[in-house]
Amino acid sequence: MEHSEKAVEVLNDLIKIHNDRIAGYERATIETENTDLKSLFTNFIGNSHQFKLALATEVQTYAKDIENTTSSSGDLHRAWINVKAFFTGHSSKSVLEECEFGEDATQKAYKSALEEEHLPAYIKEILIEQQVTLKTVHDQVKALRDAERLES
Template sequence: MGVLQHIQHQISALNDLIKINNDRIAGYQKAVENTDETGLNLLFNEYIDQSKNFVSELREYIHVLGGDPAEGTTLSGKFYHAWMDVKATFINKDRHSILSDCERGEDIAKKAYRTALDDKELIWEDEKVVSILNNHMESLRIAHDTIKSLRDTANV
């Protein structure tokens, strides 16, 4: 793989992570719409802000690489959120189901970051981007564990 192809591959991988974070933002916005619990809404808004910050860091690094940052969400994210909309019209969203949906979203985000970090064709030579991705991964792990813990203690 040539240098230009390598850089394009990095830009593509980082753009995928931007889209995953945009999915995460949309998912938590939907969760905020589905609950009146102040504590959950505060947490969900914190995670929305967290993903916005992640997107900002990723966009900045894409610019360093000479690329154009992505907009929007992933196609699968659009289908997932459309399904959440349909599902919400048929069933009453309780705390447990909202948190279950959020946990699934966190699983998807963690997997996307793991895939980018483990991609053998992506030789992340710049320690700054490796540090950014690892910091995002750790924050996503903590968010996942928090959501999972809340879900596990929710009255079903």
């Protein structure tokens, strides 16, 4: 496979991850009654839109089509769409547990993408910047989930 083809494939996979992430957090904002969490999740949706745009811009430089779907069923990252039977009990704890699961999947996807040897250095730099922000989000969601466990 040509290097540019592989780069487009990796970028489109990450675009799918962000589509899943957006759908997951949109679902989470509906399922939670906690206004602070709704606000936080809305910010995370904004991050994914921003990251997706940056990735799509790079795909366009290769004159390729941008993937505008979510990941296929059976893909680990599909968990954002099939969130644990509508967040069992709709508690903040269960919503945060599912969000953390989605963030874990996002971290794995970025780690895998960055291990791809055929990506140009400038694209890896973009991915590393996004990964840093996403790691912060992951840690924030995990801390909130842990706090909910203590309160339960």
